[in-house]
Amino acid sequence: MAEALIRVEQLAKEYRMGSNVVPALQGVSLEIQAGEFVAVMGPSGSGKSTFMNLLGCLDHPSGGSYWLAGQEVSRLSGDELAQVRNSKLGFVFQHFNLLARTSALDNVGLPLLYSHMPLHERRLQAERRLRQVGLADRLDHHPAQLSGGQQQRVAIARALVNNPQLVLADEPTGALDSRTSVEIMALLLQLNREGITIVLVTHEHDVANFAGRIINFRDGRVIQDHANAAADAAAMLK
Amino acid sequence: MNFAATLRIALLALRVNKMRSALTMLGIIIGVAAVIVMIAVGGGAQARVEEQIRSLGSNIIMVLSGSMTSGGARGGIGSQPTIFEDDAYAIGREIEEIQAAAPTLRGNGQVVFGNSNWSTVFYGITPDYLDVREWAVVEGRGFEPAEMNGAGKVALIGQTVARNLFGDASPIDQVIRVRKVPLTIIGVLDRKGQSMTGQDQDDILLMPISTARKRVLGAAMAKSRSVSSIMVKVRQGQDMSMADQRMRELLRQRHRLQAGQDDDFFVRNLSEILQAQEASSKVMALLLAAVASVSLLVGGIGIMNIMLVSVTERTREIGLRMAVGARGRDILTQFLVEAVTLSLIGGAIGILLGVGGAMAVAELAGWRTELSAASIVLAAGFAGAVGVFFGYYPARKASRLLPIEALRYE
Numbered sequence: 001m002a003e004a005l006i007r008v009e010q011l012a013k014e015y016r017m018g019s020n021v022v023p024a025l026q027g028v029s030l031e032i033q034a035g036e037f038v039a040v041m042g043p044s045g046s047g048k049s050t051f052m053n054l055l056g057c058l059d060h061p062s063g064g065s066y067w068l069a070g071q072e073v074s075r076l077s078g079d080e081l082a083q084v085r086n087s088k089l090g091f092v093f094q095h096f097n098l099l100a101r102t103s104a105l106d107n108v109g110l111p112l113l114y115s116h117m118p119l120h121e122r123r124l125q126a127e128r129r130l131r132q133v134g135l136a137d138r139l140d141h142h143p144a145q146l147s148g149g150q151q152q153r154v155a156i157a158r159a160l161v162n163n164p165q166l167v168l169a170d171e172p173t174g175a176l177d178s179r180t181s182v183e184i185m186a187l188l189l190q191l192n193r194e195g196i197t198i199v200l201v202t203h204e205h206d207v208a209n210f211a212g213r214i215i216n217f218r219d220g221r222v223i224q225d226h227a228n229a230a231a232d233a234a235a236m237l238k
Numbered sequence: 239m240n241f242a243a244t245l246r247i248a249l250l251a252l253r254v255n256k257m258r259s260a261l262t263m264l265g266i267i268i269g270v271a272a273v274i275v276m277i278a279v280g281g282g283a284q285a286r287v288e289e290q291i292r293s294l295g296s297n298i299i300m301v302l303s304g305s306m307t308s309g310g311a312r313g314g315i316g317s318q319p320t321i322f323e324d325d326a327y328a329i330g331r332e333i334e335e336i337q338a339a340a341p342t343l344r345g346n347g348q349v350v351f352g353n354s355n356w357s358t359v360f361y362g363i364t365p366d367y368l369d370v371r372e373w374a375v376v377e378g379r380g381f382e383p384a385e386m387n388g389a390g391k392v393a394l395i396g397q398t399v400a401r402n403l404f405g406d407a408s409p410i411d412q413v414i415r416v417r418k419v420p421l422t423i424i425g426v427l428d429r430k431g432q433s434m435t436g437q438d439q440d441d442i443l444l445m446p447i448s449t450a451r452k453r454v455l456g457a458a459m460a461k462s463r464s465v466s467s468i469m470v471k472v473r474q475g476q477d478m479s480m481a482d483q484r485m486r487e488l489l490r491q492r493h494r495l496q497a498g499q500d501d502d503f504f505v506r507n508l509s510e511i512l513q514a515q516e517a518s519s520k521v522m523a524l525l526l527a528a529v530a531s532v533s534l535l536v537g538g539i540g541i542m543n544i545m546l547v548s549v550t551e552r553t554r555e556i557g558l559r560m561a562v563g564a565r566g567r568d569i570l571t572q573f574l575v576e577a578v579t580l581s582l583i584g585g586a587i588g589i590l591l592g593v594g595g596a597m598a599v600a601e602l603a604g605w606r607t608e609l610s611a612a613s614i615v616l617a618a619g620f621a622g623a624v625g626v627f628f629g630y631y632p633a634r635k636a637s638r639l640l641p642i643e644a645l646r647y648e
């Protein structure tokens with residue numbers, strides 16, 4: 001069997017609140033294969049966000065191990081994690097997190113700035129990704145000139161620009177109306193069909209229902225992990 | 239991350255808050271401009287003192303006729319003729335530290351040419367005088383030995399006298415009368431300007447000492463060998479106080495003064511006074527620059543303040559940049575470059591303003607200012623250093639943010 005894209009073993013995270021130690025994640029073990037579309041669900045405080053932060057190499061685990069594409073990343077330094085995020089991961093956030101007063105093109109090219117790519121090549125790559133998400137005519141628009149759905153498309157293009165092995169989406173439809181949410185999900189599904197592995201966090205069942213696998217968290221543990229017959233977002237738009 | 243990209247991000251960030259950037263820069267602008275103007279003013283004062291030293295002639299010691307005590311009453315300087323022409327020659331001959339000693343005989347009177355006249359000071363001199371004062375004849379010629387020895391009826395005049403008697407016409411070979419004695423003008427002296435006491439040094443007429451004694455100053459003087467003063471020039475590199483000491487000893491010996499008896503002459507070491515003045519003007523210049531630097535420092539604190547606000551405001555941006563792969567030092571560089579850009583642009587404007595300000599001070603207040611390239615480089619370097627120094631703390635704070643906390647910041 002091929003090496004899993006993600007393998008975590010007994011992954012744990014504790015937070016210190018004054019003298020109290022709050023366990024946020026208590027020994028999670030699972031694997032995610034390349035090409036999967038996984039939804040992570042759970043109520044607030046269930047540990048799903050902590051799990052996503054660890055998957056996204058944004059935080060250090062307190063215990064356990066995490067292999068990403070065969071590399072153990074749970075022991076890396078801050079700078080090495082930045083390097084991993086830059087080369088292997090893409091992020092989509094609930095509130096888009098685009099730079100204000102910066103064109104869509106430069107927003108999308110931002111990750112490449114930190115991999116030392118020359119300006120003209122950054123713009124070339126960014127333009128290619130903006131075309132892919134259907135915003136070829138909005139290259140020079142600033143975030144304030146775009147609708148919420150368009151802004152999230154720009155953010156998705158940014159997540160793709162460094163050819164990541166994994167895209168992590170944290171409530172990507174949380175700030176969008178239902179019609180736009182379905183459009184964004186259709187885009188993510190299409191990208192998944194093109195071979196990109198996606199892990200998304202949500203608390204909405206409708207959104208999770210587009211995924212091929214759903215993992216439920218509660219009190220820092222996985223309580224349910226099952227395959228799902230994915231709904232077809234493209235069909236819903238018709 | 240390359241430098242051009244970093245600079246572009248910095249300029250963009252500064253443009254976003256134009257008003258704030260401008261106000262922050264204002265602190266640096268005022269600081270740099272103040273440093274440049276103050277150094278220029280201080281430098282100008284110093285240059286003035288140095289020029290006075292040069293106009294007097296360097297390494298000058300004056301020997302003045304002293305007081306004589308008669309019946310318990312002590313007279314003032316020059317109350318008695320106690321120094322003589324031969325004292326001057328002896329000083330020049332016997333003291334090796336001394337390059338030249340010029341005896342002078344001073345008088346004043348009305349100088350008449352045609353129907354214009356002018357009151358001025360005249361000196362009877364020997365050829366050593368022009369050498370001691372480092373004074374050149376710019377038009378015509380100096381005195382011939384025959385004129386010196388034979389009480390020739392010739393004179394040299396200063397620029398002020400020339401202007402007042404002759405206007406733009408050439409005074410050479412014109413005959414003027416000084417106390418009714420006709421003298422032919424053979425030359426005009428170079429411009430010296432004001433002395434340190436504010437006297438016009440160009441308001442002067444020179445004649446051979448024998449002419450002054452025998453023809454101009456009258457019968458009482460004609461029989462005497464006394465002089466008003468002796469101007470002594472010490473050789474370059476020789477110790478002034480040593481020359482001073484040996485000269486006193488020689489004069490006491492020549493005047494046959496007993497041990498314990500007061501000197502019957504006064505010695506004034508003028509360049510010492512000027513050097514003290516120069517030192518005080520240097521301290522003054524330093525003080526002005528120090529005060530100006532304080533305002534630059536305050537400007538720097540303004541930069542730190544604004545950069546701290548900026549880091550807080552842009553926490554989410556920092557979190558995002560970190561999430562997509564920026565390392566701590568990329569963020570550090572970004573904010574540092576922003577602070578330095580702010581201070582360098584402020585510095586550049588400050589330099590323009592400072593140069594303009596120094597010129598305005600010279601023009602409006604009539605003070606002499608001396609702009610130096612060194613002060614401009616210093617101010618620019620200082621501005622940059624202020625940016626690095628006060629930008630470092632906020633930049634480090636930004637670079638140490640944790641990505642998840644920065645992303646979650648509201």
